[in-house]
Amino acid sequence: MRSIYKVFFLLLGMFFFTQGLIADEQTELKKHFLSKIDEVILIVEDKKLLKDERNANIVKTLTPMFDFKLMAKLSLGNRWKELSQADKDKFVELYVHRMKQSYSSKIDAYKDEKVEVKEIQQPKEDRIALITDLISKQDKLEIVYKFHKPKKQLESKDNWLVYDVEILGVSILKTDIAQFKEFLQTKTITALMDALSKQS
């Protein structure tokens, strides 16, 4: 009889333990994300900084949270595997540069807005989506930050890394996948890299 109790409590304990871990991981990520946002807000509001300096600081703050490299690879889909190592390196470099440029140009429009995490989803053990609202006086913009947890931690990166951002249901990554795919149907990867380098 006693052993039944033991098993029961063991299972119960395991259940609460794993639930606790999951919840813990989510709240930690949320806390970490919001603290990053606070850091960005401080930089944005610092009137002493010049525009370029400010953008560079923002990118520096956010870079550890983003897996730009993975985004670059995913944006090419199956074509990625066909690339030579030199092309792979060049493409990643161009893509990462473009992402950073794009982000800092968008942040320019940022004015007196607030970020709230309204929901956390964890579809898989190593995926967490933070569903946030960017709240301004007039508007509410739903932005989803999708994180993954690499099996092995990357150098100078966080544990959980953003691999896609969805703004009002539009995924940045999916949009790139679609436009690159269409581009590569008629043009070469070299032409795509040229186009990317002209953008930044």
Next chain:
Amino acid sequence: MRIILVVFAMLLLGLSGCSSKNIEEPKETSIEHTQDSELDSFSDEMEVKEIYDPLSGYNRVMTSFNDGAYDYVLKPVSTGYSNLFHVEIRRSVDNFFNNIYFPIRFVNNILQGKFYYSMQESERFVINTTIGLVGLFDPAKSYFEIEAHKEDFGQTLGFYGVGGGPHIVLPLLGPSNLRDFASMYPDSFLTFIDYDERSYWTLTDTPAEYIGAKSFEYINYISLNKDRYEKMREDAVDLYPYLRDIYEQRRDKQIKE
């Protein structure tokens, strides 16, 4: 028995303590994760829906036309307009137009069985038309905190499983598809801004008046959302498929909401 519980309690405390430190932990490993197997683990998420696009030739031309029209007409006009009118006035114009489209939102929320939303839309309409001075202000949101629930007939059809059909880029209005384009017709019976004589009172009665009112609304909208299009355009490698994809993804999301 007690011992087991105590051991569990200790385990729980100890381990959850460890996990909470995860994020601040110093970075120790630096292993490149370029394995293709990792990419494969994302393949199900990254599947991109093929968009039916038999009109791509025309659509491309119209996208370039719209893009040029934005740079050479819409933007200069809206900049001049925003220099003349204070932002609060322009916001009121925007509120006025939004308020007047209430019947579209009300009916389409009902058609999709979203009765609570249509009730909220009615409340918004009553509050904003009265206290909000014929819709020039939005006290329903700013004071009563009632959110708007935008729905149109295209979304209603999508809700019942009607696909978008071929993508169509409309002159000046930009990306659309057959479903959403055709839906503008039934929705036109539900607004006070239309292009025909109706048996009920409407703000505009002829195509010329309709285009005038719509252009005013559009210029006003651009003046309030300056740079939005330009910032978006910056990330395009090829503008037409880029805008097409954004439109279709956005509509899918609106339909799911």
